[in-house]
Amino acid sequence: MSFFKKLKESLSTQTEQVTEKFKGGLSKTRDSFVGAMNELMMEYRTVDEEFFEELEDILIAADVGVNTVMELVDELREEALRRNIKDSVNIQPLITEKLSELLVRSEQETKINMQDGELTVILVVGVNGVGKTTSIGKLANKFKQEGKKVMLAAGDTFRAGAIEQLEVWGERTDVDVIKQQAGSDPAAVMFDAVQKAKSRGADVLLCDTAGRLQNKVNLMKELEKVKRVLTREIPDAPHEVLLVLDATTGQNALSQAKIFKEVTEVTGIVLTKLDGTAKGGIVLAIRNELDIPVKYVGLGESVDDLQEFVAEQYVNGLFADIIEDAEAREESS
Amino acid sequence: MAFEGLAERLQGSMKKIKGKGKVSEQDVKEMMREVRLALLEADVNFKVVKQFVKDVRERAVEQEVMESLTPGQQVIKVVNEELTQLLGGEQSKLNTAQKPPTVVMMVGLQGAGKTTTTGKLALHLRKKHNRKPLMAAADIYRPAAIKQLETLGKQLNMPVFSMGDQVSPVEIAQKAVEQAKEEHHDYVLIDTAGRLHVDENLMGELSDIKEATKPDEILLVVDSMTGQDAVNVAESFDEQLGITGVIMTKLDADTRGGAAISVKAVTGKPIKFAGMGEKSDALEPFHPERMASRILGMGDVLSLIEKAQTNVDEDKARELERKMRTNELTFDDFLDQLAQVKDMGPIDELLQMMPGANKMKGMKNLQVDDKQIAHIEAIVKSMTKEERDNPSVLNASRKRRIAQGSGRNIQEVNRLIKQFEEMKKMMKQMTGMQKGKKKGGFKMPFM
Numbered sequence: 207m208s209f210f211k212k213l214k215e216s217l218s219t220q221t222e223q224v225t226e227k228f229k230g231g232l233s234k235t236r237d238s239f240v241g242a243m244n245e246l247m248m249e250y251r252t253v254d255e256e257f258f259e260e261l262e263d264i265l266i267a268a269d270v271g272v273n274t275v276m277e278l279v280d281e282l283r284e285e286a287l288r289r290n291i292k293d294s295v296n297i298q299p300l301i302t303e304k305l306s307e308l309l310v311r312s313e314q315e316t317k318i319n320m321q322d323g324e325l326t327v328i329l330v331v332g333v334n335g336v337g338k339t340t341s342i343g344k345l346a347n348k349f350k351q352e353g354k355k356v357m358l359a360a361g362d363t364f365r366a367g368a369i370e371q372l373e374v375w376g377e378r379t380d381v382d383v384i385k386q387q388a389g390s391d392p393a394a395v396m397f398d399a400v401q402k403a404k405s406r407g408a409d410v411l412l413c414d415t416a417g418r419l420q421n422k423v424n425l426m427k428e429l430e431k432v433k434r435v436l437t438r439e440i441p442d443a444p445h446e447v448l449l450v451l452d453a454t455t456g457q458n459a460l461s462q463a464k465i466f467k468e469v470t471e472v473t474g475i476v477l478t479k480l481d482g483t484a485k486g487g488i489v490l491a492i493r494n495e496l497d498i499p500v501k502y503v504g505l506g507e508s509v510d511d512l513q514e515f516v517a518e519q520y521v522n523g524l525f526a527d528i529i530e531d532a533e534a535r536e537e538s539s
Numbered sequence: 540m541a542f543e544g545l546a547e548r549l550q551g552s553m554k555k556i557k558g559k560g561k562v563s564e565q566d567v568k569e570m571m572r573e574v575r576l577a578l579l580e581a582d583v584n585f586k587v588v589k590q591f592v593k594d595v596r597e598r599a600v601e602q603e604v605m606e607s608l609t610p611g612q613q614v615i616k617v618v619n620e621e622l623t624q625l626l627g628g629e630q631s632k633l634n635t636a637q638k639p640p641t642v643v644m645m646v647g648l649q650g651a652g653k654t655t656t657t658g659k660l661a662l663h664l665r666k667k668h669n670r671k672p673l674m675a676a677a678d679i680y681r682p683a684a685i686k687q688l689e690t691l692g693k694q695l696n697m698p699v700f701s702m703g704d705q706v707s708p709v710e711i712a713q714k715a716v717e718q719a720k721e722e723h724h725d726y727v728l729i730d731t732a733g734r735l736h737v738d739e740n741l742m743g744e745l746s747d748i749k750e751a752t753k754p755d756e757i758l759l760v761v762d763s764m765t766g767q768d769a770v771n772v773a774e775s776f777d778e779q780l781g782i783t784g785v786i787m788t789k790l791d792a793d794t795r796g797g798a799a800i801s802v803k804a805v806t807g808k809p810i811k812f813a814g815m816g817e818k819s820d821a822l823e824p825f826h827p828e829r830m831a832s833r834i835l836g837m838g839d840v841l842s843l844i845e846k847a848q849t850n851v852d853e854d855k856a857r858e859l860e861r862k863m864r865t866n867e868l869t870f871d872d873f874l875d876q877l878a879q880v881k882d883m884g885p886i887d888e889l890l891q892m893m894p895g896a897n898k899m900k901g902m903k904n905l906q907v908d909d910k911q912i913a914h915i916e917a918i919v920k921s922m923t924k925e926e927r928d929n930p931s932v933l934n935a936s937r938k939r940r941i942a943q944g945s946g947r948n949i950q951e952v953n954r955l956i957k958q959f960e961e962m963k964k965m966m967k968q969m970t971g972m973q974k975g976k977k978k979g980g981f982k983m984p985f986m
Contacts, residue, residue, distance in 0.1 A: 234737070263585045269766040272580050334789060335650025335762060343682075364817075365655075366694065367687025374682030388690070421793040424910075452650060456582030456766025458794040479649065482735035488766070 210529050213306065216518045225522065227513055231505025232523035235486035239268055240527055243301070247294050253286050257294060261301070269456060271491030278304060302528050306521040308490050316501050316515050319445045319473065320410075325403055327411045327436055327443035330476075331429060331466055332450035334417030337478040337504065339368065341450050342412045343375030344512040345502075350379055354409040359399030360385035361392040361432060362416040372414055378509075382406070392416065392428065393435045400439040413444070420465035433470050447472045448501065451488075453480045459488055463496050474501035477515075481506045486524060548573040564600065570614050571596050581795030581834045584770040587804040595621055619831050625800060626827035631809035634783060636755045639725040640673070642716055644752070646745055646780065647760035648772060649733030652788035654684060656760050656814055657730040658691035659822035660786075663812075664726055665697070666820070672697065672726035675715035677748070679704035680732045688730055695819055698724070708732070712748045729754070736775035745780055756783045758811065761802055763787045769798035770805050777806040787825065788814035795834050868963050870919050870927035877912060917945035918955050930956060 217225060229236075242264045250257040258279055265275040282297070282304060291297050320326050328345070332338050342358060349356045358376055360383055362368035369385050376383035384399040396413060403411040415432060418425035436443045449472040451459050466472050480486055480503050489500055500515045522529065571592050578588045598617050635641045643660070645653045657674055664670040674692060676699060678684035685701050692699035700715040712729050719727040731748065734741035749757065759782045761769060776782055785806070787799050790813045799810055810825040862868050919927065921944030926933055933941075933956060942949040 263589070266579055267585050267767050269768070272576060333764070333792070335652055337650060365687070366658075366690035367654075367683040367685075370683035370686045371681070378682075419789065419792045421791075452762075452764075454648065454762070454766060454768050454772075455764045456769075456794075456798065457580055458582070458764040458792060459766075461793055479735075482648070482737065 210303075213310070213518055213521060213529065217522055220516065220519065224513065224516070225519060227505055227511070228516070228519040228523035229526055231481045231503070231511070231513075232486050232520070234481065235268065236524055236526065239264070239487075239524065242267070243298065243528075247298060250294050252292055253294050253297050258283060265487065268487030269491070270487035271457060271460065271495065274308075274491045274494040277494070278308070298528065302525050305490065306525065308494055309517045309521050316474075316499050316517075318501065321445055325400075325408055325411060325440065325443075326445050327400065327403075327413065327440060328446045328448060329413045329415065329433060329436065329444040329470070330448050330450060331415050331470055331472070332417060333419050333452075333462055334365075336417065336450045336452040336455075338362075338417060338450045339371050339375065339414055341448075341476050341478060341502070341504065341512060342372065342414050343379065344504075344509055346375065346381050346412055347379045347509050348512065349410045349412075350381060355407065356381045356410045356412065357399065357403045357406070357408040358383045359396055359403075359411060359413040361395050361399075361414045363388055363390050363392050363395060364416040368414075368416065393431050396432050396435050397439065400436060400443070404440075420462050426465070426469045430469055446474060446501075448474050448476050449498070450476045450478060451492075453477050453486065453488055453504075454482065455488070460491060460495055463492065463498055467496075467498060472498055474499055476500075476502040476504070476512075478504035480504055481511070486520075489520065548577045567596065567599050571599070574614070574618055577835065578797060578800075581797035581836075582764075582766050582769070582801075583797035583834070584767055584801035584804070586770070587801050590804075591621065591625065615835070619835060622800065622831035622834060623828045626803055626830050627809050627825075630824050630826060631784065631811050632824075633811060634755045639723075640716065640719040640727045641725060641756070642727050642729070642752050642754040643756040643758060644712075644729045644731065644745075644748065644754040645758055645760055646731050646776060646782070647733060648735065648762070649681075651733065651760045651762045652814060653733060653760045654678065654687050654691070654730050656786055656788055656812075656822065657688065657728050658695060658697070659814065659819055660812070661697050661726075661728055662695050662819050663822050670726055671724050672728055673715065673719045673722070673724040674699045675712060675727055675729045676701040677708040677711045677715075677729050678732035679706070679708055679711075684730075684732065691819075698722075700727075708744060709747045709751050713751045716752050727752075736772045736779075742775075742779050749780060757781065758783070759785050759802070759806075759808075761785055761787055761798060763790045763796040763798055763813075764792055764794045765798040767801075769801045773802040773806050777808065782806065782808055784809050784811040786810070786812045786814065790814060791816045791821070795836065796830065797834055799830055800834065870922060870930060870959065873959060873962075874916065874919050874927075877916060914945070914947055914951065915955060918942075918947055918952055921945040930959065 246257070246260055246264060250260065261282070262275055262279050265278065266272060270278075282301065285291075285300060286297055291300070318326075318328070330338050330342055339362065346356045346358060356379070358372055358381060360369045360372045362372070363386065366388075369388060373383050373385070382402075384395065384402050386395050386398065392415065399411060399413065413432075413436070415429060416425075418429065420426065433444060433447070447470045449463060449466050451462060455462070463472065463475065475492060475498055477489065477492075477500055489503075492498065492500060502512050503515050503520070505511045505513055574595060575588055575592050578591065579585060583591075595614075595617055598621070599614060633641075633643075645657050645660075647653050661672040661674050664672045674688055674697060676685040676688040678688075685704060689699050689701060691697070700711070700718055702711050702714065708731060715729065716727050729748065729752065731745060732741070734745075736742065757780055759773060759776050761773065765772070773782075773785070785802055785808055787796065787810055790796055803810060810827075810830075813823050813825045815821045815823050862872060918941060921941045926937060926941075938949055938952050938956075942952045945952075
């Protein structure tokens with residue numbers, strides 16, 4: 207069975223609604239990427255060095271990341287040579303396949319590590335302005351709809367208005383927010399929150415933290431302490447450490463992931479603001495260069511636009527048109 | 540840092556041409572490939588990179604580089620010059636209205652740092668230019684955004700105009716300008732909601748605010764960690780609003796900040812300020828030549844020198860130099876040095892500005908904590924005058940006392956003494972080297 211057929215089959219097990227969300231949220235990336243690819247095919251009829259250089263540019267433009275792109279294009283060069291592909295039209299399916307493989311091949315755990323019948327503590331970390339608090343609001347809504355009792359911990363005691371922002375989300379989703387005054391020790395807030403969550407029998411505690419740049423040693427130490435306090439109260443907590451990354455971020459996203467992982471043992475990534483950019487390629491770089499699974503993707507601004515990451519859906523969202531073309535060709539041949 | 544600078548990238552191709560009498564066009568081509576990759580890794584937009592590399596190659600082939608004895612350095616020089624020019628050549632100031640108040644609109648994507656920057660800019664205007672700004676809270680969408688600006692206003696003791704989140708941003712902006720006129724504020728800073736450049740409704744709203752308030756400045760706030768998309772963002776904000784300038788934020792991150800080049804290249808609008816930290820006064824005028832060095836991974840030597848100049852006492856420096864030469868360095872001098880370095884700001888920030896600091900042995904993963912400095916200080920301060928002047932008297936009993944006095948353990952005391960002796964040795968070597976003017980001497984770390 208061909209690669210694309212397999213992909214289609216695994217998609218058919220999922221709801222139409224999810225498929226549409228992914229296709230909608232990734233439409234920007236898809237349009238610009240497919241457009242650029244078509245132009246490339248028009249401009250270069252034959253596969254030569256210039257063709258590959260242009261291809262490098264297209265992939266880099268989608269923020270796939272310089273290293274990943276260089277590896278990928280080198281593989282394509284070899285493959286083209288081996289299979290003796292000379293016409294650019296014939297290499298297009300190969301490109302799609304390689305990119306898709308990158309997304310689908312690694313069997314990373316994308317489900318949240320939920321504790322059955324016990325409190326699940328989720329720590330949310332990231333640099334400033336990536337959408338930590340908003341993601342927490344959306345996650346709270348999601349878990350609540352699944353019938354769980356959710357609580358929020360207002361651990362961003364630094365930024366002006368951060369606690370109030372989380373409180374608004376608490377009201378909207380009707381969940382309790384545990385907070386202290388602005389400027390208080392975030393570790394103390396966490397301690398307090400875990401105690402309250404335990405005594406009130408909550409299922410999920412979502413812990414907000416202040417945004418911090420990964421190269422600020424002191425702030426990273428503070429984060430370490432916050433995590434330590436959680437572990438002290440519940441030995442295997444936090445059960446998830448989610449790093450929120452902004453999809454518009456460039457190569458620095460990799461540095462963020464690396465350092466946050468060193469400090470807090472990040473277990474998953476929430477990739478936000480994917481709908482706004484034509485740059486969904488960063489997922490490829492993350493997959494290729496880091497050993498951290500993407501668990502959620504933000505595909506829009508409304509509350510239910512934070513979706514669990516499904517690699518097949520993502521591939522389909524990126525290459526829907528190309529995949530359909532390839533399928534049609536397969537069937538007719 | 541995760542990325543290689545241009546200089547490091549060029550080293551490979553430079554090795555190959557070393558010893559060659561003349562550089563071939565193929566060599567230049569290879570170097571240009573490294574330039575291209577370095578810029579792409581720094582998040583400069585690929586289209587901008589393409590044009591840029593073309594320009595540099597032309598200059599390079601035009602004899603300058605090929606006939607130079609040190610083609611590698613020459614390439615770096617050409618690239619640096621071209622980048623500086625691309626970034627705007629010189630510093631650019633804020634526009635002012637002929638009749639106050641000057642209206643400044645802050646616009647940008649979500650999470651770029653508009654609200655924080657609004658506060659910083661207001662403080663900058665008051666502190667550096669003795670102005671009386673009014674901040675207007677026109678972000679009615681994000682939860683608690685108004686509250687954030689109000690809290691900032693309270694912290695900075697700066698007036699904030701707000702009408703809650705049930706009034707249209709256009710009306711808020713308009714009323715804010717009216718109030719500024721009445722109360723004789725000379726600047727109104729309008730904080731608008733973050734929005735996607737592709738969101739037509741919200742972009743329309745910004746046009747309406749522009750129409751209603753006739754701003755003298757429309758500043759696009761851009762996260763310096765933005766990737767390839769920075770071009771599209773800047774282009775659409777500029778097309779739809781006609782921005783007058785840019786503020787780059789979060790430049791204290793370990794990003795190269797190539798987005799600055801992209802934004803400047805596609806809009807042609809000057810970058811006016813840079814956000815350099817979490818504190819409210821961490822907003823600095825933008826320096827194109829420094830940014831160029833940073834993007835190339837050459838360190839921000841100029842900023843470092845500037846910091847040193849404003850903080851280092853010259854007499855003390857001269858005295859220190861004499862002591863170094865005569866090898867009379869004591870723990871007291873050491874303490875002085877520490878104090879001066881500390882005045883310059885957090886150590887890890889200083890290290891980042893140093894070219895090649897990340898390449899030095901053991902420096903790569905060095906994380907300097909200002910607390911460690913405090914510990915060192917405590918140890919030295921627990922020594923007697925005699926011990927500081929003449930460390931050789933330090934025996935086990937004295938060390939134990941020092942450890943107790945400073946609240947550190949004895950190993951730390953030992954380590955410090957050892958480091959101090961090594962430093963003295965090193966300085967002796969260095970001064971000896973300078974005197975003898977040995978061949979080679981110091982090498983710039985990036986050559």
